[in-house]
Amino acid sequence: MLLPIRPRQAHAQVQSQGQGQGQGRVHVIGRGIVGLSVAFALQRRGVRVRIVGPAAKLGSATVAAVGTSTLKGNILATSPLFALKMRGHAGLVDWLNTIEKASGRAVSRDFSGAFEPFYNQKEYIYQRKRVFHRQFTGCFALKVLDQRALSARFSSGGMFPRQTAGAFHYFRDGWYDPLMCLAALEEALLRGGADFLCGEVVSIKPNPMGGQLIQTDAGCHEAQQTVLAAGVFSDEILAASGFSGIRQEPVEGETVLLGAPQLNDMVLKLGKMNLVVNAGVVRVGSSSRRQADLACCQASGLASEELAELGSTLVGASSVFSSAWGIRGRFKDHSPAIGTLKWANFAQPLWLATGFYKNGLQLAPLFAEKLADLMLVTPSLSTAMSTAFPLPMSSILS
Numbered sequence: 132m133l134l135p136i137r138p139r140q141a142h143a144q145v146q147s148q149g150q151g152q153g154q155g156r157v158h159v160i161g162r163g164i165v166g167l168s169v170a171f172a173l174q175r176r177g178v179r180v181r182i183v184g185p186a187a188k189l190g191s192a193t194v195a196a197v198g199t200s201t202l203k204g205n206i207l208a209t210s211p212l213f214a215l216k217m218r219g220h221a222g223l224v225d226w227l228n229t230i231e232k233a234s235g236r237a238v239s240r241d242f243s244g245a246f247e248p249f250y251n252q253k254e255y256i257y258q259r260k261r262v263f264h265r266q267f268t269g270c271f272a273l274k275v276l277d278q279r280a281l282s283a284r285f286s287s288g289g290m291f292p293r294q295t296a297g298a299f300h301y302f303r304d305g306w307y308d309p310l311m312c313l314a315a316l317e318e319a320l321l322r323g324g325a326d327f328l329c330g331e332v333v334s335i336k337p338n339p340m341g342g343q344l345i346q347t348d349a350g351c352h353e354a355q356q357t358v359l360a361a362g363v364f365s366d367e368i369l370a371a372s373g374f375s376g377i378r379q380e381p382v383e384g385e386t387v388l389l390g391a392p393q394l395n396d397m398v399l400k401l402g403k404m405n406l407v408v409n410a411g412v413v414r415v416g417s418s419s420r421r422q423a424d425l426a427c428c429q430a431s432g433l434a435s436e437e438l439a440e441l442g443s444t445l446v447g448a449s450s451v452f453s454s455a456w457g458i459r460g461r462f463k464d465h466s467p468a469i470g471t472l473k474w475a476n477f478a479q480p481l482w483l484a485t486g487f488y489k490n491g492l493q494l495a496p497l498f499a500e501k502l503a504d505l506m507l508v509t510p511s512l513s514t515a516m517s518t519a520f521p522l523p524m525s526s527i528l529s
C-alpha cells in the first residue's frame with residue numbers, strides 16, 4: 132500500500148497578490164530539495180521568504196530520487212566534496228526531526244543501515260577490494276554479515292534477496308522519503324509565514340530601484356534579494372537574465388515504485404542502483420545516463436520497465452505503482468555551486484544554489500545553511516565575497 136502523501140499544494144491564493152507585495156521578501160526560485168532547504172534555512176534565521184516555481188514540473192530531480200544517503204563505510208574523506216557529503220549525512224536525522232517538528236508532518240526514513248549483497252566468493256572479493264580501495268577510509272563503519280546473520284536479522288516473516296551468500300552492512304547509512312520531505316518543508320514554510328508564487332520564471336533582471344525584477348509567465352515581481360535554485364533548469368533562466376556560458380550537463384534517470392507487502396524494510400546498494408523497501412513499497416532507482424538536452428527522454432519508459440523487472444527478480448516485488456523521471460545538472464567538476472553572480476553596474480548580486488548532481492538529498496541542508504549564513508552578512512561583505520562552497524564561482528564559468 133502506498134503511503135498517504137499529500138499532493139503538493141498550488142498555493143494559488145498568493146499568486147493574485149502580484150507586483151509589490153513581495154518586495155520585502157527574499158525570493159527563492161525552485162521547489163526542489165535545494166530551493167526549499169534554502170528557504171527553510173533563511174526563514175529559521177528570521178528572513179521573510181517567498182518561494183517561486185510550479186508545484187510540479189516534468190524532469191525535476193528531487194521527485195524522481197530514491198532518497199538514499201550512503202557513505203558505504205567510509206569514515207575518512209579523500210576529496211573536499213566527500214568531506215561535505217559526510218557532514219551532510221551526519222546532520223540529516225536532526226534536520227529531518229527539525230522539519231517534522233516545524234511542519235507537524237512525518238517524513239518516513241530508515242537509518243538502520245544499507246546492505247550490499249554478494250552472491251558468491253568472487254563477488255565478495257570484488258566488493259571488498261572496492262570498499263577498501265587499498266586505503267584506510269573506513270573498515271570500522273561496516274560489517275560483513277553471512278547468510279545466517281542475515282536470516283536472523285530478517286527472520287520476522289520478511290526476506291532478503293534470494294540466493295544471497297552474505298552482505299556488507301554499512302550500518303550508518305540510510306534513506307528518507309524525498310516527496311514527504313518536500314511536503315513537510317512546504318508546510319513548515321507556510322506555517323512560518325512564507326508564501327508561494329506558482330509561475331515559471333523566465334528571467335531575473337536587476338531593478339534600478341534596488342533588488343531584482345523577476346519575470347514569470349504570470350507577471351513581473353519585485354524582490355529584495357533572489358536565490359536561483361531551479362536545478363538543471365537554472366541555466367535557461369540565467370541565459371535569459373544576462374549570464375551566458377553557464378552550463379550544467381543534464382544527467383537523467385528514473386525511480387520506479389512497486390508493491391511488495393510481504394517484504395520487511397531494508398535499504399540495498401546494488402552497484403550503482405539503490406533499492407529501498409519501506410512500508411511495503413519498493414523504490415528502485417536507476418543509474419544515470421547523460422542526456423543531450425532537456426527534452427523528455429524516449430528511453431525513460433524502457434528504463435522503467437527494466438527497473439520493474441529488477442525489483443521483481445531481486446525481491447519478488449509485483450505491481451508497479453508509478454515511475455518518475457528526473458534530470459540533474461552536473462558542472463564539470465561535479466561540485467554544486469553556491470554563491471553570487473553580479474550584473475555589470477549593479478551592486479545587488481543574484482544568489483545561486485545549483486549543480487546538485489549526486490547526493491543532493493544529503494548535501495542540500497548543509498549547503499542551504501551555508502548560503503543562508505553568507506546572505507546574512509552585511510551586503511557589502513557578501514558581494515565582495517563572491518565565493519562558493521567549496522569552490523570559487525569562477526569555476527562554473529569556464
Ligand SMILES: Cc1cc2nc3c(=O)[nH]c(=O)nc-3n(C[C@H](O)[C@H](O)[C@H](O)COP(=O)(O)OP(=O)(O)OC[C@H]3O[C@@H](n4cnc5c(N)ncnc54)[C@H](O)[C@@H]3O)c2cc1C
Pocket residue numbers: 160161162163164165166183184185186187188190191192193194195196197198199200330331332333360361362363364365368382383384385386405416417456457458459485486487488489490491492493494
Ligand atoms: C533518478 C534519480 C535518482 C536519484 N537518487 C538520489 C538519491 O537516492 N539520493 C540523493 O541524495 N540524490 C539522488 N538524486 C539526485 C538528487 O535528486 C538531486 O541532487 C537533487 O534532487 C537536486 O535538487 P534541486 O532542488 O537542485 O533540483 P530539482 O529537484 O530538479 O528542483 C528544481 C526546481 O526548480 C523548479 N523549476 C524549474 N524550472 C523553473 C522555472 N522556470 N521557474 C521556477 N521554478 C522552476 C522545478 O519545478 C523544481 O521544483 C537522484 C536523481 C535522480 C534523477
